[in-house]
Amino acid sequence: MISERLKQVILKTLELDDFDFREETIAGDVPGWDSLSHVKVLMAAEAEYGVRFKTVEVLRLRNVGDLQSLVDRKVG
Amino acid sequence: MIFHSPAYLLFLAGVFVLSACAGRRRWAVLLLASAYFYVSLGSPHLTVALALVTGMSYFAGIGLTRCATETGRKRLFVLGVVANLLVLVFLKYLPFLSNALNALLGFVSPAVSVPEPGILASIGVSYYVFQAVSYLVDIYLEVQEPERHPGYFALYLAFFPKLLQGPIERAEALLPQLRIPYTFDYDNVRAGLLMFSIGLFKKVVVADRLAFVVDAVYGDVHAHAGIPTALATLFYAFQLYCDFSGYTDMALGSARVFNIRLTPNFNGPYLATSVADFWRRWHITFSRFILDYIFRPLQMRYRDHREYGTALALLLTFLVSGLWHGAGWGFILWGLLHGTYLAASVFYRPYRKRIYDRLGWEDGAGRRIWQGTATFCLVCFAWIFFRANTVSDAFYAVTHLWDIRGAAPFFVTMGTKLAIGTLLIALILAVDVLHGRMDLVSRLWAMPRWRRWAIYYALLLSVIYRGADVAVDRFLYFQF
Numbered sequence: 001m002i003s004e005r006l007k008q009v010i011l012k013t014l015e016l017d018d019f020d021f022r023e024e025t026i027a028g029d030v031p032g033w034d035s036l037s038h039v040k041v042l043m044a045a046e047a048e049y050g051v052r053f054k055t056v057e058v059l060r061l062r063n064v065g066d067l068q069s070l071v072d073r074k075v076g
Numbered sequence: 077m078i079f080h081s082p083a084y085l086l087f088l089a090g091v092f093v094l095s096a097c098a099g100r101r102r103w104a105v106l107l108l109a110s111a112y113f114y115v116s117l118g119s120p121h122l123t124v125a126l127a128l129v130t131g132m133s134y135f136a137g138i139g140l141t142r143c144a145t146e147t148g149r150k151r152l153f154v155l156g157v158v159a160n161l162l163v164l165v166f167l168k169y170l171p172f173l174s175n176a177l178n179a180l181l182g183f184v185s186p187a188v189s190v191p192e193p194g195i196l197a198s199i200g201v202s203y204y205v206f207q208a209v210s211y212l213v214d215i216y217l218e219v220q221e222p223e224r225h226p227g228y229f230a231l232y233l234a235f236f237p238k239l240l241q242g243p244i245e246r247a248e249a250l251l252p253q254l255r256i257p258y259t260f261d262y263d264n265v266r267a268g269l270l271m272f273s274i275g276l277f278k279k280v281v282v283a284d285r286l287a288f289v290v291d292a293v294y295g296d297v298h299a300h301a302g303i304p305t306a307l308a309t310l311f312y313a314f315q316l317y318c319d320f321s322g323y324t325d326m327a328l329g330s331a332r333v334f335n336i337r338l339t340p341n342f343n344g345p346y347l348a349t350s351v352a353d354f355w356r357r358w359h360i361t362f363s364r365f366i367l368d369y370i371f372r373p374l375q376m377r378y379r380d381h382r383e384y385g386t387a388l389a390l391l392l393t394f395l396v397s398g399l400w401h402g403a404g405w406g407f408i409l410w411g412l413l414h415g416t417y418l419a420a421s422v423f424y425r426p427y428r429k430r431i432y433d434r435l436g437w438e439d440g441a442g443r444r445i446w447q448g449t450a451t452f453c454l455v456c457f458a459w460i461f462f463r464a465n466t467v468s469d470a471f472y473a474v475t476h477l478w479d480i481r482g483a484a485p486f487f488v489t490m491g492t493k494l495a496i497g498t499l500l501i502a503l504i505l506a507v508d509v510l511h512g513r514m515d516l517v518s519r520l521w522a523m524p525r526w527r528r529w530a531i532y533y534a535l536l537l538s539v540i541y542r543g544a545d546v547a548v549d550r551f552l553y554f555q556f
Contacts, residue, residue: 035367036352036386036422039375055376059368060217 002068006045010064013037013044023065042067049075077116079326080280087113091236092333095258102258103227106334110236117199125163125201126234132159133208134229137222140215153216157209164205167198169403202400203242204233206365211247213369220247228254237330241323241553243339243361253336261335267517268332273535275325280542282500283319283552286311288493290463293486297469301479304486307494309456309473312463314501317345319552320359344508346455349447351417354455362400366393387419394418405467413458 002021011019014032027033033041045067046052051074061067077083091109098105115123136156143149178189211232214220223229232251293300293308300308321342331338341360348354355363371393378385391412398411437443457474464470487494510516520528 034352035371035375036425038372039379039386042376043379053376055373056217058376059372060219062219 002064005048006064006068006071009044009048010041013041021064023063023068025064026062045071051075077113079323079330080276088330088333095334096260100257103231103254106236106254107227107231107234110231110234110239113236114200114234114239119199121167122199122201125167126204129160129163129201129205129208130230130233132156133211133233134223134226136212137215137229138224140212141222149216153212156212160205160208160212164198164201167201170198200240203244204239206362206400207233207242207244210244210365210369214247223247223251235331235336237327237336238338241320241327242359243324243327243341244365245339245361249339250336256335258335264332264335268329270329270517270520271332272326272329273532273539275322275327275329276539277535278318278322278325278504281538282504283315283322284542285493285500286315286318286497289490289497290315292490294463294465294469297464297473300486301476301481301483303480303483304490305460305473306477309460309463311497311501313346313452313456313459314497314504316459316463316552317342318504323553344512346452346505347448347508347512348451348455349444350421350451351414351454352421354451355414355418362397366397370396383422387422390418390422391415401462406461406464406470409467409470410458410462413461417454417458 002023002025007019007021010021010030010033011017014030014037016031019030021030027038042053042058049071051071053070053074057070061070077087087109091105095102095105095109111123114126133156136152136159139152140149140156143152174190181188181190211220215222223232228251231254232245232247235250235254238245290308290312293304294312297305324341328338328340339361341362343357343360345354345358348357371389374389374392375386378389381388392415394411394415395408396411397414398408401407401411432439432443460473461467461470464473507516520531523531
């Protein structure tokens with residue numbers, strides 16, 4: 001389940017009005033989410049939740065569900 | 077043996093029959109066939125290199141799951157990757173090293189020298205080493221389990237359709253397919269043979285014909301300037317595309333016959349509307365490799381520097397891309413040019429939409445044609461450094477692009493070849509445009525039988541009647 005908070009972070013970063021994010025949603029499914037904007041999304045999530053991702057943790061991410069799980073683990 | 081040879085067709089047919097009869101041992105037949113295919117190149121050290129990379133990666137992959145500590149795990153991972161890259165560096169730079177050694181020996185004892193290996197000394201190594209590295213990285217990241225069956229793992233690296241020029245296959249895509257029991261699939265055989273034929277057409281009819289003009293100009297850059305150089309560069313763009321994508325089609329077609337689907341490597345690259353888009357369409361498996369395993373880690377490392385960090389990550393990534401293609405300043409400059417294009421786009425992108433809005437230029441066909449043309453020009457400019465025999469030749473070509481003197485004799489001597497080449501380029505572009513809008517293969521299958529067979533015969537006859545002169549008897553990307 002993708003939280004509304006994370007959803008808003010992604011929408012704001014990518015300048016989208018709305019998108020139906022699911023656990024299995026990948027970057028390629030989302031308009032404007034490419035390799036250049038990917039790091040902006042991650043940094044926005046870091047700023048929103050007050051966490052710092054490790055490079056290895058980010059490289060393991062396969063979809064938005066993984067990002068949500070990572071955020072949840074970091075926030076504890 | 078090379079793909080566009082009668083020997084290969086016989087080999088493919090023989091392996092198909094034997095593997096179909098082999099049941100659960102099909103992997104062994106394919107592996108032995110792949111080994112034979114590589115040995116047939118006549119360079120024993122290549123087989124040793126493949127065996128070394130296979131063994132190191134197999135044991136490193138399993139070892140990564142057995143390490144007791146994270147430190148040990150990281151050390152084994154680094155060791156495995158570095159060892160693989162050392163094989164690549166040693167073989168790829170072998171000619172350069174032997175030249176340097178001979179130069180040194182010349183001072184000591186002119187009569188003593190080491191053999192100088194030819195340009196094919198590292199054929200295939202760049203591709204399967206990168207594939208092995210991606211395998212180890214995915215295991216280290218715990219997104220892939222190691223393959224414990226040594227036969228399947230060896231086949232994953234050595235599978236002959238993709239051994240010499242890729243695609244660079246991810247473990248998750250290829251390994252599961254190798255385990256599926258074989259059943260005869262007429263559609264796959266038919267599709268595979270069609271893909272192979274199309275690839276053959278692209279290589280021997282299009283690429284090899286365009287090479288006449290390219291080699292004439294780039295073989296003596298100082299004798300040409302302006303329009304001839306520009307045309308030769310345009311022709312080279314399509315020669316390289318058809319040569320490499322032709323090989324890829326033949327590789328995918330060969331694999332498809334065995335019910336194995338390799339990853340497509342091209343998607344209408346010259347229809348790209350930006351350099352970033354070009355790299356999503358050109359040598360796709362390689363660009364995904366450098367994106368996932370070089371760019372993304374660097375981008376994360378430098379993220380605190382925001383756009384500057386991303387720009388630096390792009391420059392370094394494409395520097396590596398240039399180096400992968402060869403130990404030459406031309407390739408390095410080519411890579412850095414693409415890195416510069418992409419780095420600039422990081423800063424330019426936020427303003428692009430505003431500029432178009434201010435100009436009142438909506439997102440339509442006109443804008444896409446402009447973007448496509450500009451992108452193609454940027455890509456072709458970089459190809460000059462990629463193709464030129466020396467860096468000084470490249471700079472001469474670049475600084476004389478606007479020189480229109482002496483163009484007339486070129487058109488007199490090359491007129492027919494230019495005309496045929498232009499028609500062939502138009503054909504390739506038209507097919508790419510159509511392929512982006514519809515499934516051409518499904519349309520072909522849906523045609524009446526007489527029309528389908530007319531196309532088959534047209535392909536076959538054009539391949540047979542390709543002319544007496546063959547400009548390029550090997551694939552260009554063999555050298556990378």
